Amino acid sequence: MTDFxxxxxxxxxxxxxxxxxxxxxxxxxxxxxxxLLDFSDTLQLRVREDGEVNRITDVPGVPAERDLCVRAARLLQQHTGCKRGVDIKIEKRIPMGGGLGGGSSDAATMLLALNHLWDLQLDRQTLITLGLQLGADVPVFVFGQNAWAEGVGEKLSPISLNPAWYVLLTPQVNVSTAEVFASKELTRDTKLTTIADFSRGMVHNDLETVVCQQHPTVGASLSWLNQFSPARMSGSGASVFISVDSQAEAEAILAQVPSKIAGLPVFSCVAKGLEKHPLYDLVKNV
Structure with a gap:
């Protein structure tokens, strides 16, 4: 039997x-x-010859039929006519619903890995197009580089970023991305910015104010991190982060994180910024 x-x-x-x-x-x-960060979920995949897509691991709150990993595998089968299948084990480390892209990244890794394991030989742009059918954040993980994104997030350009370490906090609250984007308080007319403005720090997260109004624990987490460095929310939250220059500095801050903020449990970790996705070289560019 083939190994995982x-x-x-x-x-x-x-x-x-x-x-x-x-x-x-x-x-x-x-x-x-x-x-991209060096903090990851882990997928273990074993090729099947009977066409079955079988998720072995239970993921609380995510039925197999709705799992983006399962959907990614079936989308590849449909697109290519591939008759092979896969057994899937998932080790979740990235908090779900935290704005860190865990589910989207899992789906992208499925596309990249199965393209290789099933010998489909699809190029990166084809996989990016397939990924967009699964979710708006899937393409950037297939793109495989730190990216400046525009449009609805699908227009991606590589961007060079300085080395950095990050301290991440994810308070245990359920932020509804749909509710945040539907909020009447959300600013939807921010002037287009430039990479030069970004380099000078003249940027923010437009969703932050709305999320903090709906979930005060997110605001409290930002306030706690702000004592060390300017903090920001990732995506639609609930994760917040700061950037620091060294692992030692990041670990020292991590050691001070309380187990609860505003009365709610908080997940915390340290992560290093990546230059490229670990699987970048697994697929060819056009």
Missing amino acids: HTYPAPAKINLFLHITGQRADGYHLLQTVFR
């Missing part, structure tokens, strides 16, 4: 997030920078 093959699915943070408009179909236009 192990693949990482790295987290991401949004270094800023501006909402610049809204399309007629309701999708919001944005600008953001995605940074």
Whole structure:
């Protein structure tokens, strides 16, 4: 029997997030920078010859039929006519619903890994297009580089970022991305910014104020981190982070994180910024 093959699915943070408009179909236009991190979920995959897509691991709150990993595998089968299948084990480390892209990254790793294991030989752009069918954040993980993103998040350009370490806090609250984007208080007309403005720190997260109003624990987490360095929320939250220059500094701050903030449990970790996705070289560019 074929052995399991192990693949990482790295987290991401949004270094800023501006909402610049809204399309007629309701999708919001944005600008953001995605940074990949060395903090990852882990997928173990074993090829099957009977076409079955079988998730072995139970993921609390995520039925197999709704799991983006399962959907990614079936989408590849449909697109290519591949008759092979896969057994899937998932080790979740990235908090779900925290704005760190865990589910999207898992799906992207499935596309990258199965393209290799099933010998499909699809190029990166084809996989990016398939990934967009699964979710707005899937393409950046297939893109595989830190990226300046525009449109609804699908227009990606590589961006060079300085080495950095991050301290991440994820308070245990359930932030509804749909509710945040539907909020009347959300600013949707932020002026288009430039990479030069980003480099000077003249950026923010437009969703932060709304989320903090709805979930005070997120605001309290930002306030706690702000004593060390300017803190920011990733995506639609609930995760917040600061950037520091060294692992030692990050670990020293991590050691001070309380187990609860505003009365709610908080997950915390240290992560290093990546230059590229660990699986970047697994697929060819056009």
